[in-house]
Amino acid sequence: MATKKTKKETESVAPAMPAANAQPTTPPPQGQAPAAPDLTIADLKNIGTILDVASTRGAFRANEMATIGLVYNKLQMFLARVAPETKPEDNKTATAPAPTAPGK
Numbered sequence: 001m002a003t004k005k006t007k008k009e010t011e012s013v014a015p016a017m018p019a020a021n022a023q024p025t026t027p028p029p030q031g032q033a034p035a036a037p038d039l040t041i042a043d044l045k046n047i048g049t050i051l052d053v054a055s056t057r058g059a060f061r062a063n064e065m066a067t068i069g070l071v072y073n074k075l076q077m078f079l080a081r082v083a084p085e086t087k088p089e090d091n092k093t094a095t096a097p098a099p100t101a102p103g104k
Contacts, residue, residue, distance in 0.1 A: 041083050048075050 051072045054060065060068050 041079065044075060044079055048072060048079065
């Protein structure tokens with residue numbers, strides 16, 4: 001005796017997974033604007049570090065490296081323009097030449 005499987009029995013349906021970047025769709029209260037996302041200079045520096053580490057570990061294919069490199073370079077140029085310079089202050093007394101008296 002042969003059993004006949006129905007289409008419903010043979011198909012497997014994966015449960016619906018919410019998207020990883022899905023945001024709740026709750027509207028903001030009346031009279032309030034939605035909060036702006038906080039993205040700081042430190043976050044951008046971390047993204048640069050992530051790109052560097054991922055490329056070092058071989059996370060990208062060869063044909064993707066040019067695009068990743070362009071994005072990384074643009075990010076570094078942007079950070080160089082907007083990030084405050086964090087050079088250590090030089091000790092001016094140690095590096096400055098001794099003043100000379102005028103006329104001597």
